[in-house]
Amino acid sequence: MTNFWAELKKPIIALAPMAGVTDAAFRLVCKDFGADVIYTEFASTNALVHGNEATRKMIAFDPGEQPVVCQIFGSDPEMYGKAAGILEEMGFAGVDINFGCPAYKVVAHGGGVSLMRDPKRCAELVQAACEGVKSIPVSIKIRASICKENCDRKDPANHVTALDLVDAIKHLSVAAVMIHGRSYEKPFDGETNTDVIRQVKRAFKGIVIANGGIYTPEDAKRMLDETGADGVGLARGVRGSPWLFKQIKDYLATGAYKEFSWEERKQLALKHSAAALKTKGGWGIVEMRKHLAWYVHGTPHAARLRAQLVRVKTLKDVETILAE
Numbered sequence: 001m002t003n004f005w006a007e008l009k010k011p012i013i014a015l016a017p018m019a020g021v022t023d024a025a026f027r028l029v030c031k032d033f034g035a036d037v038i039y040t041e042f043a044s045t046n047a048l049v050h051g052n053e054a055t056r057k058m059i060a061f062d063p064g065e066q067p068v069v070c071q072i073f074g075s076d077p078e079m080y081g082k083a084a085g086i087l088e089e090m091g092f093a094g095v096d097i098n099f100g101c102p103a104y105k106v107v108a109h110g111g112g113v114s115l116m117r118d119p120k121r122c123a124e125l126v127q128a129a130c131e132g133v134k135s136i137p138v139s140i141k142i143r144a145s146i147c148k149e150n151c152d153r154k155d156p157a158n159h160v161t162a163l164d165l166v167d168a169i170k171h172l173s174v175a176a177v178m179i180h181g182r183s184y185e186k187p188f189d190g191e192t193n194t195d196v197i198r199q200v201k202r203a204f205k206g207i208v209i210a211n212g213g214i215y216t217p218e219d220a221k222r223m224l225d226e227t228g229a230d231g232v233g234l235a236r237g238v239r240g241s242p243w244l245f246k247q248i249k250d251y252l253a254t255g256a257y258k259e260f261s262w263e264e265r266k267q268l269a270l271k272h273s274a275a276a277l278k279t280k281g282g283w284g285i286v287e288m289r290k291h292l293a294w295y296v297h298g299t300p301h302a303a304r305l306r307a308q309l310v311r312v313k314t315l316k317d318v319e320t321i322l323a324e
Contacts, residue, residue, distance in 0.1 A: 003137045004067045004093050005037075005175045005207045011224055011252065012036045012231025013245050016178065016211055017071045017096070017141070019103065021239060023058070025275035025284065026291065027065050029268070030238060033245040036231070038065045042098045045074030045083035056090075067093035071141065072129075073101065073111040080125050081132030088133045095129055097122075099165065100141040100180050102187040113184045116146045116160050119168035126169050137175035141211075142166075144196045146184040159183070162196055166204050176207035178233045188236070197227040209233045217244070217251035224252075240294025242268070262299050266322045269295040273318045285312060292318065 005012075015022060015030045017039035027038045040059045047055040061068045070092045072083050084095045099122055101112030115122050122140075129138045145159040162179050179200050181192035192213035201208040210223045211233035220232050238244050247257040260268075269292055276284030276291075292309040296302045308321045 002135050003175050005137055005139070008036055008067075008231075010230050012207070012209060013220075013248055014178070014209055014231060014233045015039055015238065015245075016233035016235040017042050017098075018235055018239075019101075020287075020290075023276075023287070024061060024065075024279045025272060025288075026242070027068075028062060028275055029272050030242045030245060031065050033243050034249050035234075035245050036067075038068045039096060039233075040068065040070045042071040042073050042101065043083075045072050045076065045079035048072070048083040048086050049079050059090075061092075069094040069096045069139065071096040071098050073098040073106060075110045075115070075125075077124050077128035081128040084129040084132035084138065085134075088136050092136065094137045094139055094175070095133060096139045096141055096178075097126060097129060098141055100143045100178075102143070102184050107184075113143050113146050116142060116162075116165055116184075117148060119160065119165045122165055123168045123172065126172050126174060130173050138173065139176035139178065139207075140165075140169070140174060141178040141180070143180045143187075144183050144193045162200050163203060166200055170204070174204075174206060176209060177204055178209040178211050181210065181212040192223070194223065194226040197223075197229060201228050201230075207231070211235065215241075215244075217248045217257050220248045221252060240291065240297050265295055265299065269322060270319060273315055277315050282313070285314060285318070288312070288318070 013035060014037035015035045019041050022039060022041050031038060043055050043059050059070050070087045074080060087095050098112055099115050106112035107114045142162050142165055145161045148158050148160060179197050181194060181197050197210045207230045209231045210227050210229035214220050214223060214232055214234055215237040223232055234244060243260050250257040272291060273288050276288045289310045289312060293306045296305040312318050
């Protein structure tokens with residue numbers, strides 16, 4: 001097996017998967033700023049096996065993004081094995097299994113973090129994926145915990161934890177675990193549980209990537225110091241701030257980092273928009289609206305700019321608004 005994870009310099013700074021965000025254009029921008037590992041948006045195992053062209057198009061990648069990992073979700077072991085094999089044939093450097101997504105539409109269909117409620121079932125899915133590939137590594141993304149069905153959410157004893165899942169898959173050839181330090185019940189609120197990440201690092205023999213609540217270089221350093229993780233996965237913190245990859249690396253190396261000016265933000269927003277147009281056509285500009293709103297967050301006249309940018313339809317619209 002060619003395990004690219006073992007060859008990466010630590011700490012690893014990865015772009016975590018985000019539905020509707022980590023498309024080809026954004027992934028290339030993040031790669032330019034030093035992302036060590038790139039995750040695609042997550043893809044349905046059923047869609048991959050049945051040859052869904054929209055899904056294949058969604059996860060298509062540029063060779064310059066490598067190493068690229070495709071994250072998959074579903075609930076049928078047979079589909080996991082077949083989907084993993086398809087991704088290997090497509091040239092992905094690795095396959096990741098989604099045991100962490102808290103989105104309602106995913107959980108409602110028995111996927112994502114809801115699978116953590118049955119660690120044995122998770123192990124079956126992981127084993128199927130491992131058996132479906134010949135030479136690329138399999139990894140998983142999990143959360144700190146999830147409440148059991150119909151339980152008292154305030155009682156820790158009624159939760160399935162990340163450690164329960166890691167224990168269930170420890171006999172399998174899993175190369176890496178990305179763990180979000182928040183529970184399913186509080187997916188984006190409150191403090192990230194660094195203690196559970198540290199425990200997972202002690203229990204798991206492979207690479208552990210810490211995820212959750214990383215918005216600044218200081219956050220990244222604190223996460224690494226408190227957990228002993230092999231790296232961090234950046235998600236919401238890089239929406240509108242893809243330069244965070246470079247800032248973190250600079251901060252870890254020198255103790256200092258550069259802030260990006262409004263002029264630099266504008267130029268990056270234009271570059272990103274041009275890449276979106278190239279990869280998705282006119283629809284790429286429409287999908288850029290949310291990215292553009294993130295780019296101008298915290299800048300002078302942000303409210304006025306957002307009101308205009310969320311209506312753009314062409315690259316010229318973006319250029320005109322930012323120029324003014």
